[in-house]
Amino acid sequence: MDSSEYDLPFFHRAGFHRSTCRVCGSAFWTLGDHDRCQEAPCRDYGFVGHPGFTRPHTPHEMREAFLGFFEQRGHTRVRRYPTVARWRNDVFFTQASIYDFQPWVTSGAIPPPANPLTISQPALRFIDLEEVGRSGRHFTLFEMMAHHAFNRPDHEVYFKDRTTELCHELLTGDLGADPTAITYKEEVWEGGGNLGPSLSVGLLGLELATLVFMEYVRDGAALKPMPLTVVDTGYGLERFTWMSQGTKTAYEAVFGREYDELRRTFPPREAAILLDHARALNFLLTDGVVPSNSKEGYFARLLLRRSIRILQRTPDAPELVAILDASGREIARAFPEIGANRDDLHRVVLAEAERFAESIDRARGMIRRYDERTRSTGGRINEEDLVQWYDSLGIPPDLAVEELKEPPKIPDDFYARVATRHENERPTNDYVEPAVGLPDVPESTPATEVLYYLDPYTLSFEAHVAWTNGPFVALDRTYFYPTGGGQVTDKGHLGDLEVVEVAHQGRWILHRLERASPFAVGERVRGRIDAARRMQLMQHHTATHLLNGALRETLGPHVWQAGAYKGTESARIDITHYKALSRDELRKVERRVNQVVREDRPVKSYFEGRSEAERRFGFTLYQGGAVPGKELRIVEVEGFDVEACGGTHCTHTSEVGAIALMDVERIQDGIVRLTYASGERALDLRDEHEEILKEASRRLGVPVAQLPDGIDRLLAEIEESRKLARARRREDLGATAERLLADPSVAERVGETTIITGAVDLGRPDLMELSRLLTKEPGRVAILTGEEEGRGTLFVGSTSPRVAANEVVREASAEFGGKGGGSPAAATAVGEPGAPLARALEAARLAARRAASP
Template sequence: MEKLGLNEIREKYLSFFESKGHLRLPSFSLVPQNDKSLLLINAGMAPLKPYFTGQETPPRKRVTTCQKCIRTPDIESVGKTARHGTYFEMLGNFSFGDYFKNEATSWAWEFCTEVLKLPVDKLWVTIYQDDDEAFDIWTKKVGVAPDRIVRMGKEDNFWEIGQGPCGPCSEIYFDRGEENGCGKPDCKVGCECDRYVEFWNLVFTQFDKDENGNYNRLAHPNIDTGMGLERLACIMQGVSNIFEVDTVRNIMKKVSEIANVKYGDSDRTDVSLRVITDHIRSTTFMISDGVKIANEGRGYVLKRLLRRAARHGKLLGINEPFLYKVCDTVIEENKSAYPELVSKKDYIKKTIELEEISFARTVDEGMAILDTYTAELKEKGEDTLSGEKAFKLSDTYGFPIDLTVEILEEGGFKVDVDGFNKNVEIQRTRSRDAIKDADVLGWKDELLEKFATLPKPEFVGYETLECDAEVLGIFKDNDFVDSASAGDSVTVVVSKTPFYGEGGGQVGDTGVITTENGSIEVVDAKKLRDGRIILACKVSEGNVLKGENCHCTVDKARRKSIAANHSATHLLQEALREVVGDHVEQAGSYVNDERLRFDFSHYEAVKPEELEKVEKIVNEKIFEALDITCAEMPVEEAKKLGAMALFGEKYGNIVRVVKMGDFSVEFCGGTHAKNTADIGIFKILSESGIAAGTRRIEAATSLGVLKYLEEKEHIINETAKALKSNPSEIAHKAAAVTEELKQTKNELSKLKAEMAKSGADDLVKNAVEKDGIKIVSAVLEDVDIDAMRTMGDNIKSQIGDGAAVLASSTGDKVTLFVTATKSAVARGMHCGNIVKEAAVIVGGRGGGRPDFAQAGGKDKANIAKAVEKAVEIALGQIK
């Protein structure tokens, strides 16, 4: 057989099945769409589930893919063995009610023996023990020798998950030779050793399992196959594990180069090299697919993988950010199949680098605390860290629980993980209790399901803002009713609607519905999952009856403003990509009649000069008066036009494309202006970060800009009045006032320093002493912490060996400050412990180092007692 690279194998597979009439689909995003059962895509068929269940119509009955996958259940084993990994690619060919066993088996055998040229004497086939049909096809039609077929039980060769579609499997194995076996006399296909490698699973979905456990034949059976690309590459390249496959090996070489460590030199360093290599593959693809670093969900998986890899870098002696450099090799090895990695390269690398820097800070802080905890465990002769302390490390300091477990295990200690989880659950319960249910309009899913019993309304809101219709249903007080009267709040469904239902970040329309005997105010419009639009209304006059005719009218001025703001978001996205970079992708938006909000992927604040440039480009396109056209077309045709899709969104065969001259082309179901000139003018109001790797721009158009300018003008006039200046001179006046304040502050600081020195001289006279250590204490009035520090330094310089215990109240705030000389610390004094205990008396808390600490409180009445307590503790510490 020919030795093929991983990228070559992938292309050969997809091309082969294209030649068999399959549609080659690109890998779906690692982020599942409309599938709450998965955190990340973990199998080749996972994104295709809607096609298998019949919920969606596939683009073709025969499909082939190479799907990116992430699996994390065995994350702790990654690195410790050479076979575990979190990222892999799965090749698959699928039939949705088209071909079945005959074609699936014969094509699989053809690809293995004629394309890959795998030796027939090395191949074995397994079938489900009762699947005589498969046995006959393999032996009589495909031509596989009967003695190369192995029957296996339900656990191995039957695929099912609860009720629903299921069926027998047939797997193809490769014999790696006796030298890779366990040596047992009964070693055969199915043995746990490394001799026989299963690399292709053909699932024949031919049954539908009902609630009674009966297996009913499907009228249109399906084919679902899966083959691990890396596993096949191991076979084709004659290597024993994924880390020796060409593309993966090249990534590991880069890590070895940075760490100056060679793979194979020691088990300890090999573990770290494997962890880093696997995790940087996973994280590069996750970030490319839009996963953001977070403390929960898939964002936490990303964070955990990055931090685990970074820590193993430290174990290899790498003490600076390095993963973002390895990312270059990951992209280089995969760019032929995933060109989007190249366009997002800067964004991916910057996201990784920033998280490495953040984690370095976390590790330094967390490790110091963890060292304290382990020292306590050793002192007490215990071997388990409490769940409470593990939770504090995670919740307060951001130190991941899995990292705590891993580090302590290396030192021979354990963690009370159950106790940790209990603390996590307590916190979650508190969070849930703090959220109030504000669903006053009855938009909850369980209620909305009832609307599916009505005919689906026809949406005509792209073409017109008013139309005649029939009232199909009236929903009031959690049930359908036949009529509603003035004052009633109801949800109405009409046969034809010009009202745009909230979706794609655009708010729903408002307006009026009139009937023969009544008038209804439409306060909101909502789009359900199946696309039907329902209307939240209040009956303002008369009554409304189910089945009567009505006339629907959208608030035209409001719709016009919403459309202008929505069109502006398209111009904004294109301008951002032009100025900031191609990695910019929409991460969310909100458009109403007053403002627009646009969230996008970017790793740092957009510079002021970049924002100016973006704003200028958008306004230039507005003033160019570009025609805005909206058209429905096949999705492939839209892609040829270069239409930009909303990241991770699933689109049907027919899509709506919004085009603004030659500047912007996007998939979009929202409403838009007719011409960019209708937007009027565009103004960026703010730019901020909302999450790691995600920025937000808020902006206004047209009358919204006018309102913004009026607000600014009012602020300028009020500021000028306060400064006793003309509006045109406020900048100069403000600068002069700031300089004057600065000089006054400097003079005040000098005065306070002199007072502090003078005060220190008086306080030293009243010092208490124990065994040569002097302690000076005082309760001061309206003295800030800077002055207290100065006074403390002066006291220490005068007493030689000892400490200063000072307290002051300013307004409602109490400040405690303790500082000690090195000699006093050497004799046992610890300022942090002193202030921590004394602060309780004034209802506060604090802490610090042995030589310096401070605390805050609110109980002014007990300030003198707190100082007395601090002096008492300090005297007690002296050894």
């Protein structure tokens, strides 16, 4: 980056000079006499014990000081965005204040909520997890205070010069930092194909803020100016607070009284971890994350379980929810939504704690058994075992060690070893829906005017053909709904031809006909939509919104839609929830949702600017995931549910008819799927079930009310006859055994051993069973042959210590080309088809006699 980028008029006006850091070699600007930039590691902390600001601030005071400062200078204060980035699908969490405005504002697609604006945005960075409590300055959740300006060619708010001036004024004004102690280090910021100069603000060894100026687009080797330049600043609230107090670590300054409180029970690192995690969890859970083993849920689980482990190994530790509540009360001073649903939050946390306890119990037993087994065979548990247990069973190494009699040392690089195991995993997240084979539409074709948004009831219309190719037709306007948003395609007719599928393709909606289109461009055609199908889809879609609302109302605000599908036969919604739904909860939801149907509330669909809609309804709008565009289509069930949605909807809830829940299942950890039907299908379904019941009752010959008992009786009968068959077989075999034992020609005595030989017509399992019956007493050898599918089977069982069954079989099997083997107690061989089985039997008898003779 050219050095002129940093040569700001402000620096000259205020008397700054440019210098080079003796340690890191970077250029920086300062009023003072420094040979190095004023950030660690180039210099030590100089503010511990000697605060760099005049007055100590709490985080709350510091946030107010910051936001107030910028408000007084023409900035509008903007409310925080959720810590879960619902409006984007490229990241899980909000990691910086600028995330709030990506991609729609930064790309210029929509105007910012205010310009310039100031915000304090809670941000999450799990990359620093291990440093929390150790470094004295890292947090998983931190607040990034910022002022942002978005400059268009026709409207410049401010850029590098004013930004730096404001920053300097902030520090040296009321906060009272020594102007000569500050350095502005020249850096380059790059991200997402954009880049620009940035300044890193150092004071007494602490990097307090970064001022980023997004200015260029990388185009190969060249840099092209961005049409919209962005001021992206980040001021760490925690660091400002720390600087103002000059405590030993940032944790004392940030967590204040709660930290002192916990320090009575915990060492410094653990107290810091507990409070850091509690703060992050308060935001995460309030913003609707349910702990689970995948996606954002995993991070909530990680924080919860780490916290629980610390509490578990500490005597007289406070309750986790108590720590969460204390932390939440402090946060709520600035963010009142935190703790507003404390009961729901407690339920989520307690459910997770319970699961963790179960998991640990299981693990404990397993480790103890494994330890005993290993030691009894002279082995030892090694470090790799610890890694394996953590990776596959989730047993923290410190816990494993507690259970072991002779524990190995936990290696220092434990977590690095875990990471090594995950090195060769290939990320396949970037799965793209395979192209459905839609043709490209020439750019010159006018975009399709989408009419179903405005009126879902017009099912017959006239339009002009805008473009056509094979079976595909684009119209200048259409009421046909294309597959999307979990709602399946409309069907119907264009002219006399059937429309089999409708799909989005760029700015057009393509209708695929049953065969090649006969229409000419410009031709006027009549479109007719399959009314019954559309009605059913509308009912299912509106039903989905109603259920979503009822589920959130019944189960708690942690419920978010995690996926949905609306077909003609049924619909389903996946929601985030921490356990399976009880029968009672289901009944409640079904009653509630049908009540809303009967209340006949209006369902309004309209367009609204993104920022305005977010402001009015909050981020629960994005139930269906991130949606593109500057305007959102809002579907509002009055007083009940509001979502951004492009689907076709009933205009009153009563049109949904009825909603019948068909099935509920936990499809994965933290996600519950409900399947249901509405409208005509709900009635059909009830009829079908009725029919099935009646038919079952007819076939079983009992009244419907007695079906369960009837089935029980039937099952008992089946069980009975199965037992009977088994008993009969055993009896038959028993009779055969007795017959053989009674026949002096088949049983011969050699020394202590009785050898019984017999050729019977039985298969292998029966031969085995028979052998068992014959060799119940010690000192017996049974040599049996049978035939199965033309192949002779030899079975030898022995309870004589002198006669090894496998030896007998080995010697005999040569006689009939048999392959086999076994143990000294039982052995078997199967011969070639048609091989002389009798010879094998005789050979086995001789072998057994030889072995048995003293």
